[in-house]
Structure formats: C-alpha cells, structure tokens
Amino acid sequence: MDALALLAIETSCDETAAAVVTEDLHVLSSVISSQIELHAAFGGVVPEIAGRAHVALLEPVVAEALERANRSAGDPRIAAIAVTSGPGLVGSLLVGLSGAKALAYAWDVPFVGVNHLEGHLFAAQLESEALSPPYVTLLVSGGHTMLIATLGPGDYRLMGQSIDDAAGEAYDKVARYCGLGYPGGPAIDQLAGEGDPKALKLPRAMKAEGFDFSFSGLKTSVIRSIEKDPSLAVADVAASFQAAVVDVLVTKAMRAVEAIDATAIVLGGGVAANSSLRQAISEAAVEAGVRCALPSLTMCTDNAAMIGAAGWYRFRSFGSDPFTLSANPSLSLELEHLS
Amino acid sequence: MKLLCIETATPAGAVAIVVDGTVLGERVVTNDRQHTETIIPATKELLGGAELTPGDLDGIVVDVGPGLFTGLRVGIATARSLAFATGTVLYPVSSLEVLANDPALASVEQIVSVVDGRRGEVFVQSFRRGSSIEAIDEPRVMKPEVLRVELESRSDGVTLSGDGAERYRSFFDDLKNISLLSVPLPSPSVAGSLVERGVIGPVANPADLMPIYLRDPDAIANFTVAWSSTP
Numbered sequence: 001m002d003a004l005a006l007l008a009i010e011t012s013c014d015e016t017a018a019a020v021v022t023e024d025l026h027v028l029s030s031v032i033s034s035q036i037e038l039h040a041a042f043g044g045v046v047p048e049i050a051g052r053a054h055v056a057l058l059e060p061v062v063a064e065a066l067e068r069a070n071r072s073a074g075d076p077r078i079a080a081i082a083v084t085s086g087p088g089l090v091g092s093l094l095v096g097l098s099g100a101k102a103l104a105y106a107w108d109v110p111f112v113g114v115n116h117l118e119g120h121l122f123a124a125q126l127e128s129e130a131l132s133p134p135y136v137t138l139l140v141s142g143g144h145t146m147l148i149a150t151l152g153p154g155d156y157r158l159m160g161q162s163i164d165d166a167a168g169e170a171y172d173k174v175a176r177y178c179g180l181g182y183p184g185g186p187a188i189d190q191l192a193g194e195g196d197p198k199a200l201k202l203p204r205a206m207k208a209e210g211f212d213f214s215f216s217g218l219k220t221s222v223i224r225s226i227e228k229d230p231s232l233a234v235a236d237v238a239a240s241f242q243a244a245v246v247d248v249l250v251t252k253a254m255r256a257v258e259a260i261d262a263t264a265i266v267l268g269g270g271v272a273a274n275s276s277l278r279q280a281i282s283e284a285a286v287e288a289g290v291r292c293a294l295p296s297l298t299m300c301t302d303n304a305a306m307i308g309a310a311g312w313y314r315f316r317s318f319g320s321d322p323f324t325l326s327a328n329p330s331l332s333l334e335l336e337h338l339s
Numbered sequence: 340m341k342l343l344c345i346e347t348a349t350p351a352g353a354v355a356i357v358v359d360g361t362v363l364g365e366r367v368v369t370n371d372r373q374h375t376e377t378i379i380p381a382t383k384e385l386l387g388g389a390e391l392t393p394g395d396l397d398g399i400v401v402d403v404g405p406g407l408f409t410g411l412r413v414g415i416a417t418a419r420s421l422a423f424a425t426g427t428v429l430y431p432v433s434s435l436e437v438l439a440n441d442p443a444l445a446s447v448e449q450i451v452s453v454v455d456g457r458r459g460e461v462f463v464q465s466f467r468r469g470s471s472i473e474a475i476d477e478p479r480v481m482k483p484e485v486l487r488v489e490l491e492s493r494s495d496g497v498t499l500s501g502d503g504a505e506r507y508r509s510f511f512d513d514l515k516n517i518s519l520l521s522v523p524l525p526s527p528s529v530a531g532s533l534v535e536r537g538v539i540g541p542v543a544n545p546a547d548l549m550p551i552y553l554r555d556p557d558a559i560a561n562f563t564v565a566w567s568s569t570p
C-alpha cells in the first residue's frame with residue numbers, strides 16, 4: 001500500500017501550482033505553471049490576467065501533478081485536498097479554492113484550507129530535517145517582506161514587515177527604471193556581481209532599530225542618483241542597491257534571531273534566490289552560532305508542495321474545513337491560530 | 340440524462356439538477372461574489388436529496404458568460420474540476436442564450452438579452468423566435484446609452500430581459516417599442532433543458548471551456564499592477 005498522500009493546490013498570486021505530498025512530507029510531484037511572461041509587459045502582476053490564466057491552467061496542472069505521482073483522476077489515491085485560502089489576490093484564490101472543493105466533493109475526501117504564509121514557513125521542512133522552535137523565517141519576495149517567529153507548532157508571531165514596498169518590489173522597480181526588464185531580481189543580482197557595491201551612497205532606512213522594513217526611500221534614492229549622474233555604470237547601481245537591501249535584511253533578521261534566542265534562521269520567498277543574500281545570511285548565522293536553512297529556489301518561490309506540508313499539519317491538528325470556506329485576501333497568520 | 344447545471348454569471352448564483360427533462364431541484368444563492376462558498380454545498384444538498392453522487396452524472400452544464408468575471412471563473416473552475424474528477428462531459432451555455440430561452444418569454448417574438456457587465460456596461464445579444472430561439476447577432480459589450488440608440492432605430496416591438504435591463508431600466512423605460520420583462524437570472528434549469536433538447540452539445544476538449552469575457556484584460560489592467568496586494 002502506498003503512503004497516505006494529499007493533493008495540494010496553490011493559486012494565490014501568479015503561479016498555478018499543484019503537488020502530491022505524502023504524510024511524512026515526501027514530495028511525490030510538484031508542478032508549477034508560472035505566468036511571469038504574461039505579466040512581464042506590465043512590470044508586475046495584473047490581477048485580471050492572473051485570474052484568467054488560473055482558470056485555464058488549474059485543471060491541466062492538477063492532472064500533471066497526479067500523473068507525475070503515478071495517479072489519475074480515476075485513481076487518485078488521495079487522502080485529502082489542501083488549498084491556499086488566503087492571503088493573496090482574491091480573484092486568483094477563488095479559482096483554486098473552487099476547483100479544490102469540487103475535486104474533494106467528487107472524490108469524497110476531506111478538504112483543508114491553508115494559509116499561504118504558513119505554507120512558506122513549512123517549505124524549509126520539505127528539504128531539510130525538522131527545525132526546532134523557536135526559529136525565525138525571513139520571507140522576502142515581490143509581495144512579502146516579513147520576519148516571522150515560529151515559537152511552537154502553529155504558534156507564529158509576525159515580528160516585523162515592510163511598511164511600504166516589499167523588497168522584491170523594490171528590485172522590480174529599480175530594474176524597470178534601469179531598463180533591465182521583469183522580474184528585476186535575477187537581472188540585478190547578476191549585474192551586481194560585476195559592479196562596485198560602494199559606488200553609490202544609499203540609505204539603510206530603519207536599520208538601527210526594530211524589525212520593520214522600508215524600501216520605498218531606497219528606490220527613490222537610486223533613481224535620484226541616476227538622474228543626477230546618468231553616466232553611472234548600471235552594474236555599480238545594481239551592486240550598491242543590492243548591498244543596501246541585503247545589509248538591512250540580514251541585520252534585522254539576525255536582530256530577530258537574537259531577540260527570541262532562536263535556534264535557526266530560515267529564508268523563504270523569491271528574493272531568497274538572491275546569491276548575495278544567501279551568502280550574507282549564511283555568514284551571519286555562522287557568526288551567531290545558529291542553524292541557517294536555505295531552501296532551494298523552487299521551494300522558496302510560490303509552490304504547492306509547501307501548501308501540502310502545511311495542509312498535512314492543519315489536517316492532523318484541526319481536521320477538515322467545510323465547503324463553505326471563503327477566500328480571505330488578507331488572511332493573517334497569527335489571528336487564525338488564536339482560535 | 341442526469342445533468343448538474345451551474346449558473347454563476349450574475350450575482351445570484353444557482354444550481355439545478357435536471358434528470359430526463361425534469362427539474363429535481365434548484366437552489367438560487369443570492370449573495371454577490373460568494374459563489375465559491377455556496378456552489379458545492381448547494382450541489383451536495385441537491386444531489387444528496389436526489390440520492391445521486393457526482394459519479395452518477397451524465398453531464399455538467401455551466402454558464403460560460405458573458406457575465407461577472409469572477410463568478411464565471413468560480414463556476415467554470417468548479418465545473419471543470421468536477422468533470423475532471425468524475426470523467427463526465429461538459430456543456431457550455433451562454434448566459435444571453437439561456438435568458439432568451441426562459442419560459443417567462445414564451446409569448447415574445449423579439450428578445451434582447453442584457454446582462455450587467457459592471458463598469459457601466461452591459462453584455463447584449465438579440466434573438467428571434469422561429470421554430471426555436473435563434474440569435475440574430477453576436478454577443479457584444481456596450482454602454483446602455485448605445486443600446487438605447489440601437490433600440491430606438493428598431494421598428495419592431497422588442498422585449499428586454501436580464502439583470503442589465505433591470506439595472507439600466509431608466510435608459511429604456513420611455514421607448515415605445517420596448518417592453519421590459521423581469522427575468523434577471525439565467526436559469527440553470529433552462530440551461531439543462533437546452534442540453535436535453537440537443538440545442539447545445541458537449542465541448543470536445545475541457546480545456547476549451549473558458550469564460551466569454553468580451554473585454555480585453557489589458558483594458559481592465561489599465562496598468563494597475565498588484566504591487567502591494569500580492570503576498
């Protein structure tokens with residue numbers, strides 16, 4: 001008999017994803033259909049375009065995930081279905097949620113709603129041995145910039161977050177200004193390697209205290225520097241901008257680790273693919289004597305395997321959810337677990 | 340033929356079970372933009388009441404619009420997933436055609452279906468009653484004032500139907516050749532009967548079953564990119 005497996009679905013933003021994950025968190029399949037090309041012309045995610053793409057892609061992506069796990073619609077061998085119910089774009093969430101309910105009803109299996117952020121917190125556990133709380137997760141992407149403390153199973157605290165732009169968003173905006181295309185992260189990361197990180201004097205907003213972030217001023221400051229001196233080498237701009245972002249992220253993350261006496265620092269989100277951030281946070285963790293968990297790029301960005309891992313946790317701890325569950329675009333990580 | 344019929348093109352979503360031409364049950368759920376909370380619970384209740392399971396269905400009929408974009412996506416994601424899981428057939432119906440076929444319009448010759456498209460626009464299509472209901476033009480999106488001008492130029496008597504006609508009633512009220520008939524919701528039972536009578540056939544490939552938008556996403560996007568609302 002095969003191990004119990006769960007089908008997970010994720011459609012909260014611009015990735016249509018499905019995965020089959022076993023009870024012991026072995027990923028049998030994980031399929032991600034990215035819409036990056038659809039949104040590139042707009043320099044960011046367009047909700048209506050995302051909604052349209054999800055409705056086209058959901059069923060093929062689910063079919064592919066089942067097939068890669070040696071399953072099919074007629075022989076799903078699925079113990080439950082987990083789906084992201086928030087936070088995210090409401091029109092995107094609704095597509096995955098509706099499809100997941102229909103599949104669970106038709107196959108007569110339990111249905112579980114999952115918080116997208118909790119999924120990110122579980123991502124590291126799919127690739128490395130279990131982390132022991134308390135630990136801190138630095139979640140950085142085009143939409144998230146958060147420091148989250150995990151104090152115990154299901155016990156989370158949002159320690160800090162961006163008060164304006166997300167880090168990834170600042171990357172995208174600077175890249176767009178420099179004509180480097182969308183998404184901006186990989187392009188800036190690559191160019192930064194050839195530039196001088198000290199070429200521009202850029203601000204490190206709010207670096208000195210607290211756990212919140214602000215990247216809006218940094219972006220403006222980069223643009224102003226280029227306007228003042230159009231001869232600036234793009235590589236130098238990229239390197240200086242990246243150094244400022246990484247400096248603030250790592251400083252705050254390690255302050256959070258110290259504040260809760262954490263055993264580990266975990267990286268998540270698309271910006272976690274950034275080579276300079278990965279290196280800086282690893283070095284800082286060694287210096288602080290804590291473990292550093294750096295998931296692979298596919299596990300850092302939005303995917304359904306992480307929803308499957310969080311789904312198993314929720315299903316075992318709280319049972320299934322009713323088919324009346326609604327999408328919650330601003331679902332919070334902490335409040336949900338107070339009940 | 341055992342059909343599950345799903346209607347989510349307007350704020351009032353509905354589900355019906357039609358078996359061999361008889362409506363075994365219909366649920367209308369009038370809470371705007373909450374179709375995802377009600378469609379499967381209503382389906383479960385109706386099928387359960389008829390002592391049927393999803394696996395017993397011979398087909399799933401779903402309104403593909405035009406209508407509310409989010410509603411249509413909920414209905415289509417639900418229908419496609421149900422069909423995928425059970426291996427059953429999908430039948431796409433148009434909201435405008437379903438409205439024109441409503442029995443409340445049985446004595447009417449010239450029908451214009453008008454579905455509210457939000458953003459100050461309506462989705463419109465004209466039909467004529469011959470031996471059956473025939474479309475005399477293509478579905479279009481337009482401002483109600485433009486529809487008014489078109490209707491003014493028609494010499495025959497026309498009956499308007501649909502939630503768009505209801506909402507923009509004041510645009511048409513004073514036109515002498517126009518009647519307004521209150522059929523606000525495309526009925527899923529009527530959609531089922533169109534399939535039963537062979538008026539509408541199944542889709543060859545489920546991937547072809549997509550909403551009829553009639554509006555370009557670029558126009559809607561208007562460069563309002565979801566920067567800060569995407570976690």
Ligand SMILES: [Zn+2]
Binds near residue numbers: 144301302570
């Ligand atoms: Zn995410």
